[in-house]
Amino acid sequence: MEKNSGYSVAQELFAQVGVDTEAALMALDAIPVSMHCWQGDDVAGFEAPEKAGAGNGCVATGNYPGKASNPAELMSDIEQAAAQIPGPLRLNLHASYATDGSPLPERDELTADHFRSWIDWAKAQSFGIDFNPTSFSHPKASDGFTLSHQDAAIRQFWIDHCVACRKIGAAIGEELSSPVVNNIWIPDGYKDTPADRFAPRERLLESLDVILAADVSKKWNIDAVESKLFGIGVESYTVGSSEFYLAYAATRKVALCLDAGHFHPTESVADKISAALLYVPALLLHVSRGVRWDSDHVITLDDPTKAILEECVVSGQMDRIHVGLDFFDASINRIAAWVIGTRNAKKGLLRGLLRPTEKLRQVELAGDYTSRLALMEDVRSLPWGAVWNEYCERCNTPPDHQWLGTVKAYEADVLSQRAC
Numbered sequence: 013m014e015k016n017s018g019y020s021v022a023q024e025l026f027a028q029v030g031v032d033t034e035a036a037l038m039a040l041d042a043i044p045v046s047m048h049c050w051q052g053d054d055v056a057g058f059e060a061p062e063k064a065g066a067g068n069g070c071v072a073t074g075n076y077p078g079k080a081s082n083p084a085e086l087m088s089d090i091e092q093a094a095a096q097i098p099g100p101l102r103l104n105l106h107a108s109y110a111t112d113g114s115p116l117p118e119r120d121e122l123t124a125d126h127f128r129s130w131i132d133w134a135k136a137q138s139f140g141i142d143f144n145p146t147s148f149s150h151p152k153a154s155d156g157f158t159l160s161h162q163d164a165a166i167r168q169f170w171i172d173h174c175v176a177c178r179k180i181g182a183a184i185g186e187e188l189s190s191p192v193v194n195n196i197w198i199p200d201g202y203k204d205t206p207a208d209r210f211a212p213r214e215r216l217l218e219s220l221d222v223i224l225a226a227d228v229s230k231k232w233n234i235d236a237v238e239s240k241l242f243g244i245g246v247e248s249y250t251v252g253s254s255e256f257y258l259a260y261a262a263t264r265k266v267a268l269c270l271d272a273g274h275f276h277p278t279e280s281v282a283d284k285i286s287a288a289l290l291y292v293p294a295l296l297l298h299v300s301r302g303v304r305w306d307s308d309h310v311i312t313l314d315d316p317t318k319a320i321l322e323e324c325v326v327s328g329q330m331d332r333i334h335v336g337l338d339f340f341d342a343s344i345n346r347i348a349a350w351v352i353g354t355r356n357a358k359k360g361l362l363r364g365l366l367r368p369t370e371k372l373r374q375v376e377l378a379g380d381y382t383s384r385l386a387l388m389e390d391v392r393s394l395p396w397g398a399v400w401n402e403y404c405e406r407c408n409t410p411p412d413h414q415w416l417g418t419v420k421a422y423e424a425d426v427l428s429q430r431a432c
């Protein structure tokens with residue numbers, strides 16, 4: 013393929029600091045990003061409204077018109093977004109997005125058959141699939157507790173749901189020949205100061221142990237657990253806190269999910285990657301953007317996001333890191349939200365791959381911190397954007413500044429015709 017002139021200049025400039033842009037592009041093309049289905053419909057899912065209505069735990073804000081409200085619309089919207097995103101993608105599904113079965117069974121009785129349409133569609137799109145139990149927006153979660161509920165029968169329902177989801181993950185993974193990352197997040201917690209912090213955590217631990225004891229293929233289903241600092245209505249105490257899940261993942265040898273919006277605002281999530289990976293077998297990232305008390309804004313290429321994605325690459329542990337996204341903005345065109353966020357995730361990874369990591373390590377080990385700082389700062393102004401645009405062109409996707417028109421046209425032709 014003929015190189016654009018901007019890329020040739022960039023290639024030369026990066027070569028001067030010892031970076032091979034061709035190698036970087038090849039590496040980027042081997043890292044799939046797991047794009048979440050729930051940006052397309054504000055985390056609504058496809059269950060009957062009376063089932064899904066009670067309790068929440070996940071709320072998208074905004075009322076931008078044109079959201080998907082059935083599987084065909086959501087798949088079509090994801091295809092539109094994917095066409096504007098270069099390189100490999102996976103689709104991150106929630107259990108509440110089951111498509112096949114009328115009526116759909118309760119969540120504790122779901123099987124892979126209820127996701128047949130997604131599986132066939134993913135094959136056609138060459139997407140892998142990742143999965144999540146949906147332990148919120150359900151009458152049995154209406155008081156804000158699920159796996160740590162004091163009522164054993166409610167706990168059992170959510171245990172059975174999570175086991176069902178692990179089996180679904182394994183079945184999908186085997187069928188697609190691509191392991192499914194299966195992430196457990198629960199909303200459990202208290203709005204106000206609890207009298208007892210210990211018992212709910214003890215119950216959560218017991219529930220998780222029962223879930224993981226179920227015989228499910230580790231080859232095709234990769235278990236992950238996700239902590240949270242607090243949520244709306246759960247401001248004082250979250251059962252599944254960071255310490256709880258870090259220790260749980262380390263002792264049970266499951267993947268730890270780090271959601272960028274689930275920590276104190278001044279904590280560096282990038283810095284947690286190397287520390288956690290010394291103890292847990294794998295990490296799942298939920299790349300997100302926390303804004304004050306909310307954690308689900310579309311990711312921008314801001315400093316914390318760049319640091320997380322660059323660190324994935326620079327750590328040399330990419331084979332143990334699964335990159336997923338988690339944002340749901342209902343105030344802008346939802347397809348544009350996917351495109352902006354996912355392209356940014358890939359740009360962050362590319363920036364990490366374009367870092368003169370070896371050279372930086374050498375000067376660091378030599379104690380030459382002056383050169384380390386000088387090099388780190390100088391590479392900021394190298395033309396990585398030209399390398400990105402070259403990648404887009406090679407993937408037959410529009411470079412920067414050339415994708416929005418297509419999304420706007422789809423909005424005018426399709427989204428604007430929808431009832432909601």
Ligand SMILES: C[C@H](O)[C@H](O)[C@@H](O)C(=O)CO
Pocket residue numbers: 050055070106144197238240271298307338
């Ligand atoms: C829908 C997701 O499972 C959810 O966003 C979860 O991952 C989370 O981050 C909740 O705050």
Ligand SMILES: [Mn+2]
Pocket residue numbers: 197238271298338
């Ligand atoms: Mn998350």
